[in-house]
Amino acid sequence: MAKQSENVFYSPMLLARHNLKDVAYLIYESAPELFNLMFGSSKIRYLTHLVQCSNNRFSHQYIRVAERNKQVVGIAIIIPATKLNNNTDYYDILNFSQKLWLKLVQSIILKHVLQHKFPEGTFYISNIAVATEHRNQGIGRQLLLECIAEVSTASGSTNTIFISVDVSNMRAQKLYESLGFKVVETKTINLFVGTIGSRVLSLTVD
16 A cells, blocks of 8 residues: 655555656666676666566565655665575576676676575565655655565564665665664675675564
8 A cells, every 4th residue: 555755655566657667777776886787788678677577576566666746766675585586587588698697797796795595484675776866855764664564564474674785885774774774794705896795684573
């Protein structure tokens, strides 16, 4: 059910209502370096396809949106841990060389900086972003609160949520910690461009 707060509506994404490219662009904005590495110049096109499909971590069914004046101004993706590695749709939209590249990126880099497995019954917030002109208005915080509330009532849930943050993004980490998330793991790798990685935080809802 949609909720309204200060002229912003918070609701699950609907394919018939929300602009796919707007949503895809916000997903890209949540981790631009990563998506450039994964999909190159075609990242928005690929992400748009993935949002429209049902068997991948960027699927519309896992996306929660913040909407103002009928425009999507923020997104959060919350996915059951058991569905996190369901990547069937990638095989439908990528050609052979692209699939090989993605596997190479995953094996050499991503497995060292991102956690891909979480306990059964938990949820993972994989991406969160707010459009530039709508930032610093509490939209990101409210999206997180909506996700937390959803997990607290989910059937079969352990009421535990995990989230990742880039090791250099202290502002986001402070936001998560202000909501009760605690750092449980740090994963980094040293590359020629420097050290990259992420911190995993968790929250158990009472």
